[in-house]
Amino acid sequence: MSEENRLRERIALHGKSLFERGYGCGSSGNISVRLEDGILVTPTNSSMGRLDPARISRLDWQGNLLAGDKPSKEAFLHLAMYQERPEERAVVHLHATHSVAVSCLAEINPENVLPPITAYYVMRVGKLPLLPYYRPGDKALAEAVRTAAREHRAMLLANHGPVVAGKELDAAVYAAEELEETAKLFLLLRGERTRYLTPEQVGELTAHFPT
Ligand SMILES: [Zn+2]
Structure with missing residues (x-):
């Protein structure tokens, strides 16, 4: 199997797994991976739960369709992330319930939305x-x-x-999952007196596990 076809299969497998665990409903959410000369990205109006690997869209860096079905309307988010972050090889974008809920809160810090609740959130997502x-x-x-991707x-x-990028597909999916679970914990803990990780503990994690 060619590398491109192997990546097509893995996008479909991750999509099915995310969908079955409630990380996307209807046709929401999209997944992409970097190729040498563009990206593979899930098609428009496709359910992550029933992706046909052969029909996943292949785009060049200008967003032109080279193969597969018409791409997600959100493909340009993925292209912007890759163009600013050459080291990233996969991007996951979800409309997952708890992350969306947090994105609607009136009083959150726009520079860093979620507090450091757990070590894995700090290691996989950070700011x-x-x-x-x-x-x-x-x-x-x-x-x-594009502007935010220069630093995040x-x-x-x-x-x-x-929208979450990773150095490979598994890493991007796991980071998106960690983000959704942390949003859920954040909502569960609202109103409770909470011990978050201290700046020293966050500093120790980022020194030991640079992203
Ligand atoms: Zn979206």
Whole structure:
């Protein structure tokens, strides 16, 4: 099997797994991987739970369709992330319930939305800026993602959901899952007096596990 076909299969496997565990409903959410000359990205109006590997869209760096079905309307978010972060090889974007809920809260810190609740969140996600709301398909959103991507591999789109990059597909999926679980914990703990990790503990983690 060619490397491209192997990646197509793995996108479909991860999509099915995410969908079956409730990380996406309907046709929401999209997954991409980097190729030498562009990306593979899930098609528009496709359910992550029933992806046909052969029909996953292949785009060049300008977003032109080279093979497969018409791409997700959100493919430009993925392209912006790869263009700014040459080391990343996969991007996952979800409309997962708890992450979206947090993205709608009026009083969150837009520079770093979630506190350091657990070590794995700090190791896999780190800082999470909030980007302003844009209507679906607005190209200004791609520019906002491009600017944030210069310093961050994960970001939360207001009233929408997270975009997370990783050095390979598994890493991007695991980071997106960790983010969703941390958003859930954050909501569970709201109103409770909570011990978050201290700046020293966060510093120790980032020194031992650089992203
Ligand atoms: Zn979206």
